[in-house]
Amino acid sequence: MELNDIVGSRIKALRLEKKISQETLAGLAxxxxxxxxxxxxxxxxxxxxxxxxxxxxxxxxxxxxxxxxD
Structure with missing residues (x-):
């Protein structure tokens, strides 16, 4: 798995854990x-x-x- 994939997956997992949409996270960032x-x-x-x-x-x-x- 590539680094981009790992980081992207972790960000998505955290977003889902917080129960926020991509649109909401994008707005916050x-x-x-x-x-x-x-x-x-x-x-x-x-x-x-x-x-x-x-x-x-x-x-x-x-x-x-x-x-x-790593």
Whole structure:
């Protein structure tokens, strides 16, 4: 599994755990919903800044999203 896929899956899992839609998360992170969808599908390389925005919007940390990724 590629790194993009792992990060995207973790973001999606956290979003579903919080019971929020892609559209809501995208709004909180100030990005387009289609971009959010492509992140969750592992189709995008996201920047550190984007990871920070998404972590903040999800109420977690970047390190929690990246935990145990080698």
């Amino acid at each position: 100030d990005i387009d919903r289609t971009y959010m969808q492509s992140i969750e599908k592992g189709q995008r390389n996201i920047s550190i800044d984007m990871l920070r925005k998404l972590a903040k919007a999800l109420g977690t940390t970047m390190s929690a999203i990246l935990q145990d990724i």
